Amino acid sequence: MKLYKRKNNTMQYDFNDIEAKWQKYWAENQTFKASNNSDKPKYYVLDMFPYPSGAGLHVGHPLGYIASDIYARYKRHKGFNVLHPQGYDSFGLPAEQYAIQTGQHPAITTETNIKTYRRQLDQIGFSFDWSREVRTSNPEYYKWTQWIFIQLFESYYCNNDNKAKDIKELTSIFSSEGNANVNVACDDDIEAFSAEAWNSFSTEKQQEILLKYRLTYLAETEVNWCPVLGTVLANDEIVNGVSERGGHPVVRKKMTQWSMRISAYAERLLQGLEDVDWTDSLKETQRNWIGKSVGATVSFNVKDHDEKIEVFTTRPDTIFGVSFMTLAPEHELVSKLTTADQKEAVEAYIEKTAKRSERDRMADVKTISGVFTGAYAEHPFTKELVQIWIGDYVLASYGTGAVMAVPCGDQRDYDFAKHFNIEIPNIFEGVDISEEAFTGKDNVKIANSDFLNGMNYKKASKRAIYDLEQLGQGEGKTNYRLRDAVFSRQRYWGEPFPVYYVNGMPQMIDAQHLPIQLPEVEKYLPTEEGEPPLGRADVWAWDTKNNKVVSNDAIDNETVFSLELNTMPGWAGSSWYFFRYMEEAANRGGVFASEDALNYWENVDLYIGGAEHATGHLLYSRFWVKLLKDRGFVNVEEPFKKLINQGMILGTSAFVKRIGFRVADLNLEILKGSKEDKDNYKSLQERLSLIKEIYISDDLIKYLKKGYNSDNESYGDKEREHNEKRKEILDNFYPVIEYEINKLNLKGKVSVDTSLLNFYKTHVKVQYVNASDELDIESLKNDAEFGAEYRDAEFVLEDGVYKVGRDVEKMSKSKYNVVSPDQICIDYGADSLRLYEMFLGPLEQYKPWNTAGITGVHNFLKKLWKLYVDDNGLKVNDAEPTKDNLKTLHKTIKKVQEDIENFSFNTSVSTFMIAVNELGAQKCTSKEILEPLLVLVSPYAPHIAEELFSKLGNSASISTADFPEFEASHLVESSKNYPISFNGKMRFTLELPMDLSKDEIEKAVMAHEKTIAQLEGRTPKKVIVVPGKIVNIVG
């Protein structure tokens, strides 16, 4: 029976009620709806939109959203028209995998998941303009993704003007002058044709040629095929040779696929990085990914063959150092050049390397291998013959798949030459190459190189290229590592291509007939013939007469044709969504965003999201924006002006440690026995170690891991204590083991050797562990999912509690360390969650989630509340603020403003705490102070700020209030508490008026009794006085 029931006092800080009230108010009043017409300056704050997964939000997700929300709210207070939208990247693999397992349509699971996300986002109080929500899986949205795809198809890239243009311009050039003089981005295998030839080609032939020029094209390419996922993956979707999602193996496979000619934009993507305000590390990652290298192509004639070997080199200055050539084993000339003598060896080598996966090749860089082909190439200048080798250190996928080996200047060539005893000519003046290659290019002169002798790198390179050009055997060239991006996915849950096929040639469906909607299929798996899931659709053909999707039965290849079976990758919809938000939902029908909207919002001013998108989303978006700009649809060159990567919040996993014991006596005998005996022993041991679960509290484990020998010299009190504790613990569970052994009737045959204890770690759900790492054993045993495993277990406690082991890992369902924001919002409120996530530390940093400190920020909010309200109601009045009140307020204004502008949100929270502590101590009740304080707090803790703001008599939302103006005059001090140092060590402080001159300060300090005591009669050599800062006495 409760003796005392707390009075339901409206003067309490009842955060649940307050937060629900204001969330409702914001929604009903559309408080955060952005306008496309405003006199205010615009500001666009964007979060990377989430993929709505089935697991819902965990506390790591909102970190970036809270930061961007604080910034958006701050900008509103500062008089900006703020666009702060949110939406869902709702196409993707997990929903489809779930569909495969359950048969549930991905659209349904996605819808359910979005509902959960929305509820969770709403309860945190974000100031999103939900009226502009987008979902990439919505046909009204992907209509425009398809439309952009068509624009890419209808474009080529002109290298002269450095921009994409309408493909029609190219065809008109072809029909008037052929392709001899065009300087455009295209495939490598282009054949020259004249205008007459072009005009005489069949339509199919023309289309086939044009595919080699279009910015999205269909081509047979070597792709990364993931058999488990049943789809191809882009380079950025592969991490360490396995798929990013799921970690499945990936193999190389030739397939006809849509590709994006992003390589055409390599230089502009690189240059554009100069104009954006991103972190250096992110820019560096993109630069590496683009991988620009400047050099030359050189073509080597082959002895007794018409073939030439093309190589790319960044060091044309070292051309006289070439002593052999190496081709990738996959190089197309290998089979043609190999002599009969070497045929067997070469084929064996190719077979061997083909077996090695890409991953093995990457992992094993040390082993040098290769085979001589028997063929010779001719040096372009000396005409000397050099051997042609093949070796797997040369990659088929980079450059031309062949290198001119300069062993004196390249370590790999050097190692190869040493290994196979190939000559290593030295072409560097005064450099010793007996131990290793000289890979630098600065401060060295070229020698033994005919006309290049005595030149430095820069000069020699230029000259070598010039002479190669004279010979017609080379030219200057810039190479990029950036590959064209594969755009087809063999999946169901993605955007369908607006493409049908006539005589094997892809045709675009006219934009007016979009969207081409995803068809229904009975299963979400590939077909038996290995076609993508869309191959299962019955209604998936294009009727060119009626311009609609019709049944496959109608395909006659006259007017009805088959549609593309692949779908677009996850990054298609996310590459342009930031433009869609610019347009109000009501006006989105006829355009992806109207010209007015695009011109008004321009680009994203602040973008916050995870660093894992550095080479995927952030590169592809930039590419599409440049294309849209070139084709005149948008006016910006870069989508994201400023970008911040928030760090990840990691989970603190909890482990219980189980003891396993080995059977010692049996061990020795059995190990001498037959294989069968050994197997029996093994299974017996496994059984034994499982007969009884014994879990040891974490701090006790150290006693079990080691015992001390009392005969040892170093044996002392510490060791004795350790051993006693050890015995105590062992005694605790030893009888249990004995009992189990008895039960198995093994007594006498086995004994348990405690020196052979093993410990097994098992994750337990973090919700059963409190802040002091103590496990709630009862709840664990009653867990619906895993309780049974622990029901009969023994728990060895210390001081009455079981302590778990802890480890910081990525938050994930499989590690049972996921913490949902829901419970925190219920227990402490959204404002506490928001403040706490910011209080954890700098935004960019990775940090483990630990709720231990949340009471700190929650107490702060309660203190804040009490500053305005006590048991008798509102206590704020019109009292004249004191000097101290004003000082506290204005130093807070200054600091908070600086912090927000520097994205240093953690320090603002401390600043608020200090302000509230000070104002509390000052017993401040002045509205003149307390009202502006609420505006400062409101971006961080908007609900409590709204509630108190309305209590102060305001009828409008606090989000419409102006940010308080900082006035420096309130911070002017009349005196300073000077730290007085002796030889740099602070000994005492001394309060002195601010307006004293240097000399007066020195005089005052030297006269002070503590100074005299410190000096003990010595005369100082020097006295440093920095007015307003410090005094240092030397000597």
Add this chain to the structure above:
RNA sequence: GCUGAAGUGGUGGAAUUGGUAGACACGUUGGACUUAAAAUCCAAUGUCCAUUAGGACGUACGGGUUCAAGUCCCGUCUUCAGUACCA
């Protein structure tokens, strides 16, 4: 290997241009209030020595510059992230 970031109490972290290292908070300890608990409030809390006064040490490690270094310079170590035979 290369590139980038970081290393500060028991913990998260603060320290703006070199100028009182450890703000703010958590935790811990002690106290007040209470029959009791919760809540709240107050005090102490880098380490070591000292009864006190006070002193020594202290920002990964070793040097250096300076009146003064967590901050600048040189070298080393460790951790994390990215990248990897890129010719």
